[in-house]
Amino acid sequence: MNRYIAGLDRIIVLVIGVALLAAGGYIIAWDAGVKLIRTWVSRLDRHRLLGIPEEDWWHWVLTGTFVVCVVVGLGLLSLNLQRRRTRAVELQHNESGTDVSVDLGPVASGVASELGQLPGVRNTKSRATVDRGLPTLSIVVTADPGIDVVDFTARAERIAASVRRNLDGSDIAVQVLLHLDRVDAVQ
Incomplete structure (x- = not known):
């Protein structure tokens, strides 16, 4: 595995981990009854929010998200599983200096x-x-x-x-x- 691919993997894991931590923190705060979280949720337009899955564009957004995730996932998988072939190694001949x-x-x-x-x-x-x-x-x-x-x-x-x-x-x-x-x- 290449250092750049390993770095990319770690960045992706970091972003997903931070998003999951934020979601988990939000859920724990909601369950604990934190007033700020409850105030934010009370300001949402529930009728509009619950109507989003019935919109015409929702199906295309889900399909596009699925396709992008599959392509990115398969691309990362192929990069991680690919063995890198070596290039020729350059040596310097001690006696002639070539x-x-x-x-x-x-x-x-x-x-x-x-x-x-x-x-x-x-x-x-x-x-x-x-x-x-x-x-x-x-x-x-x-x-x-x-x-x-x-x-x-x-x-x-x-x-x-x-x-x-x-x-x-x-x-x-x-x-x-x-x-x-x-x-x-x-x-």
Whole structure:
């Protein structure tokens, strides 16, 4: 998720929360018999207020509100569920001082193939995404249930440290998720 989308989500939640707090406060004040609230309500034209749903335009207002809410809701949902693909990472070569552009997709594939060579690993899947604004190499490893998890973790951490060291000068996260096959699936 992108920082801007997260900020937009928080603003929308804040506005809805403040509106619900105001409505709740109004209802509590009405129930408590606060004179100011009762005076405001007594000034309303009840006949006109209760006649609004019978107006010709009321149906169109409700339909428009429904359509706008569905479109905005689906738009926000798609923005929140969309995985961001990484752009090429710019590195500076130490010896020559030139800029080098590195595509992280093949780097993720290389890390996955290296993890695939470890004992007990059956399958690997890789992708390069942006997670909370940080380019992330995400590798999902499926392994035998009897794998030595401590040894696998140590080797995976060494591989991740090597990748970060080789991509020096850029903030990159390496995420390795280990999924173990079911014991009865092995037999």
